[in-house]
Amino acid sequence: MKSTMSYKDYHGSVELSEEDGVFHGKVVxxxxxxxxxxxxxxxxxxxxxxxxNEYLEFCADSGFEPxxxxxxxxxxITANHQ
Numbered sequence: 001m002k003s004t005m006s007y008k009d010y011h012g013s014v015e016l017s018e019e020d021g022v023f024h025g026k027v028v029x030x031x032x033x034x035x036x037x038x039x040x041x042x043x044x045x046x047x048x049x050x051x052x053n054e055y056l057e058f059c060a061d062s063g064f065e066p067x068x069x070x071x072x073x074x075x076x077i078t079a080n081h082q
Contacts, residue, residue: 005045010052010069012036014044027051029069 005012005025012034014025023044027034036051038044059066 005048007049007052008056010034012048027055027069030067032067 003014005014010027011029012025012027014023016023022037022039023041024037025035025044025048027036027048032055034051034055036044036047038047056066058064
């Protein structure tokens with residue numbers, strides 16, 4: 001199973017909670033905490049996209065520059081999840 005996702009240059013790591021039957025994820029490579037979850041691949045993907053979009057909208061509305069993913073962290077995470 002692929003355990004990373006990408007959307008708009010943001011990357012998420014994914015884990016499965018067998019006990020709950022839910023996928024949990026978080027956006028990696030940035031200091032802000034963006035998490036997402038779903039009980040299917042479709043709902044997980046939708047929640048991941050929503051988390052990124054809401055973060056970008058919040059930054060725009062607040063006048064903050066969104067964090068750019070740290071490419072060094074992403075290379076480490078991608079290498080360890082393949």
